[in-house]
Amino acid sequence: MRCPFCGKEDTQVKDSRASEDGATIRRRRSCTSCGSRFTTFERIQLRDLIVIKRNGKKISFDRDKLLKSMLMALRKRQTNDDAIERAVNGIVRQLESSGDNEIQSKFIGELVMNALAEIDNVAYIRYASVYRNFREASDFGKFVETEIKD
Numbered sequence: 001m002r003c004p005f006c007g008k009e010d011t012q013v014k015d016s017r018a019s020e021d022g023a024t025i026r027r028r029r030s031c032t033s034c035g036s037r038f039t040t041f042e043r044i045q046l047r048d049l050i051v052i053k054r055n056g057k058k059i060s061f062d063r064d065k066l067l068k069s070m071l072m073a074l075r076k077r078q079t080n081d082d083a084i085e086r087a088v089n090g091i092v093r094q095l096e097s098s099g100d101n102e103i104q105s106k107f108i109g110e111l112v113m114n115a116l117a118e119i120d121n122v123a124y125i126r127y128a129s130v131y132r133n134f135r136e137a138s139d140f141g142k143f144v145e146t147e148i149k150d
Contacts, residue, residue, distance in 0.1 A: 003031035004038055020082070023089040049095055050102045058102070063092055070112060073127040077120050087115040 001011045008031060015028040025042045049061035067088050074084065091111045095103055109131045116124040128134075128143055 001029060001040060003036060005036040006031060006034040008033040047096055047101060051105050052102055053105050073116055073123040074120060077123055079120055083119055087119060091115060
């Protein structure tokens with residue numbers, strides 16, 4: 001692992017810990033050259049996933065993009081960071097274990113909506129408004145009447 005401070009490749013692992021859900025490993029590292037300490041996180045990736053967009057374009061799956069879209073929907077909402085991380089890890093695991101390397105963006109959107117519904121109803125509605133392309137205020141009302149469960 002390259003040191004982010006001096007750029008040398010010779011670093012030592014001082015401590016390793018698995019995350020609560022076991023999806024990531026946190027490693028505390030020390031540079032043998034400059035003595036700086038830093039933390040890295042490792043995630044298991046079962047396979048490379050390709051997302052098929054609505055227009056047919058194929059792009060590589062990006063976990064960070066998934067997280068950012070959820071965080072945008074959850075912006076200014078009081079939520080537990082661990083719950084968000086567990087939701088993202090769950091979605092990624094579900095996608096990787098689906099057996100398909102190519103996944104429709106619609107399927108990912110539905111998984112995100114289901115996860116947000118469990119975390120926060122307002123974030124769920126925010127995400128749905130973009131995902132389902134709400135055009136008028138009445139679209140929100142119809143969605144809330146049919147989809148939101150107390």
